[in-house]
Amino acid sequence: MNVRRRLIPTAALAGAVALAATALTACSGTAGAAGSKDGKLDVMASFYPMQFLAEQIGKDHVKVDTLTKPGVEPHDLEITPKQTAQLGEADVVLYLKTLQPAVDKAVAQSGVKNIVDAATLTKLEVHGTSGHDDHAAGEGQPAEGAADGHDHSHGEAGEDPHVWLDPVKYAEIAKGVGAALEKSDPDHAADYKKNTDELVAKLGALDTEFKDGLKNTASKTFITTHSAFGYLAERYGLDQEGISGVDPESEPSPARMKELQALSKQDNVSTVFFETLASDKTAKTLAADTGLKTDVLDPLEGITDKSQGADYFEVMRANLKNLQKALGTK
Incomplete structure (x- = not known):
């Protein structure tokens, strides 16, 4: 970058320094304001279920990107150098450990301070193919639990990492994501709390629909x-x-x-x-x-x-x- 040198009067310089200090103080209240040009919290989600939570809870206060683009099978995702760089620039990383090995590795190396592992927000379980425990897999068949x-x-x-397909467990994760966004961006904590409560209520209604249906x-x-x-x-x-x-x-x-x-x-x-x-x-x-x-x-x-x-x-x-x-x- 070319810098044009010129002399600045002392009073003007002092005013500029004061203005910059004020702006920095205003920005430092949230991680998003410090890390995003538009003042929004930059959230990197590993794949759609995590992206959906960030969008529903963060709404206008967040800018959400996802590592797994539409149409890509998440289990087989490979991380590009560009995505690795984007990951390192995020204010918050939201992922589900063990689902995508490439993401796990990239997140561990990212250096991002605010990392939310959805697998820690609910209890993961081991599942077989069904309740039919007498159904063995057969010779040569990869086992499943x-x-x-x-x-x-x-x-x-x-x-089993597929917790989002249970609305009750997904609601537990939503609460944890909401709390993480509140902590990362305290200036908008009330909005995150309100949005989380609304989402959890919708998931509760969905659970009732499945239960009755x-x-x-x-x-x-x-x-x-x-x-x-x-x-x-x-x-x-x-x-x-x-x-x-x-x-x-x-x-x-x-x-x-x-x-x-x-x-x-x-x-x-x-x-x-x-x-x-x-x-x-x-x-x-x-x-x-x-x-x-x-x-x-x-x-x-x-x-x-x-x-x-x-x-x-x-x-x-x-x-x-x-x-x-x-x-x-x-």
């Missing part, structure tokens, strides 16, 4: 390509049977496919669910072999133009309708 012979491949204890069904078992719905199944008394485990792109073993064919008859399963961000090939193969229908059950790891809704609440309600149809709501 340490407690029942399956391994999610997430964290040391194999915890899935209370009486002909079947309690659903088959899905992606074992992301363990918390949802546990919350509402359902049994999740995953075809491929946590990784929606992995190929199931022939033994697992045969087992699911038998299970579908035993538990009156009508539908095989697939998701929008991954291939539906495996779901359609199983459905064709068993005479079942296919439908979408969205793990809400990202919103695209193919999603059955524009945001978390719309997609979750679409999931509820699809589950009701598949399970035979009475």
